[in-house]
Amino acid sequence: MHPLLLLALFPLAEAKGWLSPVYKNFFEYPLPIPPIAQPYKTYDNIDYYEIDIKPVDIEIYPGKKARHVGYNGTVPGPTFKMKQGREAVVRFINHADRANSVHLHGSYSRAPFDGWAEDTTEPGQYKDYYYPNAQAARTLWYHDHAVGHTAENAYYGQAGFYILEDEQKNSLGLPSGNYDIPLALAAKRYNADGSLWDPEANGETTSVFGDVIQVNGQPWPYLAVEPRKYLFRFLDTSVSRSFQLYAEADKKVGTRIPFSVIGSDAGLLASPVSTTQLDISMAERWEVVFDFSSYAGQNITLKNTGNVAADDDFDGTDRVMRFMVGGSVSDDSNNGPLPATLRSVPLPPAKTTVDRSYEFMRSNGEWQVNGVTWADVQDRVIAKPERGSVERWELINSAGGWSHPIHIHLIDFQVVSRTGGTRGVLPYEQTALKDVVWLNKNEKVQVLARYGPWDGLYMFHCHNLIHEDHDMMAALNVTALADLGYDEKTRFIDP
Ligand code: C2O
Ligand code: CU
Structure with a gap:
């Protein structure tokens, strides 16, 4: 290309606000599901895990490698599936070149297992964290919390799900097994060579909105679903981007599909709440039941209106992922109407004065x-x-x-x-x-x-x-x- 032409194109791209090279493959690749963490050893009432924090190269842009650093070398990290009443010790071994501190967000882990910012583990060291797993069923997540480097470490991949289950929730007949799917949202920014744009090296001190929307690591994935109910556990792992999510059938753009919110950061709501929009900001978790039963053979697109700043208007930030609804249901269990009451939520007693x-x-x-x-x-x-x-x-x-x-x-x-x-x-x-x-x-x-x-x-x-x-x-x-x-x-x- 003639250099003058290049010069002429560059300001155009700037004006449009493209931060990352344009990624055209909307809904072309399937949603990845993070692996389940397996205990290294189990004892009577406690499980012991080991997780290696290590670098890994991942192709985000097809054919280009991006260096990440992830738990066990996966991004997001492996999903922990825990049962209330079984404690856990997790050894996090630092094979990366930067210190870390692991926070289990949502757990009432007692210090010194809470990921205090200065309680760092240096490269070559490990730390054993004790997790009580005594809380009621909830969707937690674990992520880095190292002082001054949390953004960088989490953005490069140190984030994963930690799902706590209990008998009360399991008795409700909510979608489970393959119909219970974690969805970790992330908004990242990439360089022309397909590598991650580095907020720290670039001296970023305000925000990284990120214009490439990823779910479980894949930009704009699709998920093949059956025409039945699913439980989705939404988590926003983004450094700075919040979302306002809604869903539309591609055949009926302009009509938002209702879904039911059943759980929050700290477990089940009192009863399901039907909505057509889900606001989710960084670190929030919402458990949501989608019912695809009347959409057999259709595509449903999950979209975003939320918090799109003026300087990051690459037109991919208005879309998140697509559900491709098949024609038949292979397993009809836990597919009934949602219970009217989910649990009695232990809300604190009312108090009107501000402390x-x-x-x-x-x-x-x-x-x-x-x-x-x-x-x-x-x-x-x-x-x-x-x-x-x-x-x-x-x-x-x-x-x-x-x-x-x-x-x-x-x-x-x-x-x-x-x-x-x-x-x-x-x-x-x-x-x-x-x-x-x-x-x-x-x-x-x-x-x-x-x-x-x-x-x-x-x-x-x-x-x-x-x-x-x-x-x-x-x-x-x-x-x-x-x-x-x-x-x-x-x-x-x-x-
Ligand atoms: Cu203080 Cu999710 O962290
Ligand atoms: Cu802030």
Whole structure:
């Protein structure tokens, strides 16, 4: 090509906002399903696993290799399937060239097994994490949490599902087995040679929206489904992109298909909530039942309207994946009507007074929580709820430019109000327990929780991983009821 022609083309592509080279293969490749983690050894009531964190080359763009670093060399990592009441120890062995810290997001893992940012495992080392698996059935995920490098590590592949099951949920007759499918969304950005665009090397300190939408690692995949009910476990692993998902039959564009939300970050809702749009921000999980029974032989496309910033309008961000509905059902079990009641959700007792208020803000080029950053080591413990107490927290995003999905470690909360933006508490948030809440532009959200079950130091932060790394993160110190006289800056607390 004549160099002048190249020069002429380049600004055009820039103006269109293409960040990654254009990927045309929409819905051409099947949805990958992550492998199931197998225990290395099992004992009476505890399973022992080993996971190698190691580099792997993956073809995201056909014919081009992209270096990733994944759990057991897969992206997403292997899915853990755990039963309530069986504990686990997982040894994470670092064969990568950067430190890591593994957080099991959604577990009330007690320090020092919670993935504290500075509790890093260096290359060549390993750490054994203990997971109690005592909570009710829920969809968790595990991902890197290393100080200053979480965005990079998670983006390069250190993220996977961790599914906890229990007998109560299993008794409900919900779609299971091959009809229970985890869907990890990710929005990434690539270089012309097909490699991942590196946020750290490029000095990115605000966001990586990513214009290549991947599900379980594959850009814009398709899934062959049967005309029956499916349970999908949605998780947004993106560094910065939130989604507002809806589904349309290709024969009937413009008509959104209803589906039922049955579970949130912290397990089942009280009852199924029918909706035609699912809002999902980074780190949120929603369990959703889709019924394809009246769409035999049709294609259903999952689309996105959400949070598309002006500078990332590559026209693939409006689509996510396609369901190709076959003509017959091979297994009709667990395909009946959804139960009207799913469980009695252990919501915290009502409380109207606000105990603490936190503003997630940008100031002096820094991402802060009430003016504090994670780097302010002496000041970063900004909440000291008593163990067992119920508190109402107000989380504020007074800026118009950014979303801040806020995650509080250790606890589950109820979203009790959302004001200031364009949304209230979403219908499927009302009877949900959650561990992360989408604080969209100008929104003010109040969350209610009982602080515990342990005392100790835990993090809370924005789950835009670039914001988290730069340093929109603070700590809560859940204090024992009596003053035990320990130094709150000490990492490990022995009550
Ligand atoms: Cu999903 Cu503090 O992390
Ligand atoms: Cu943020």
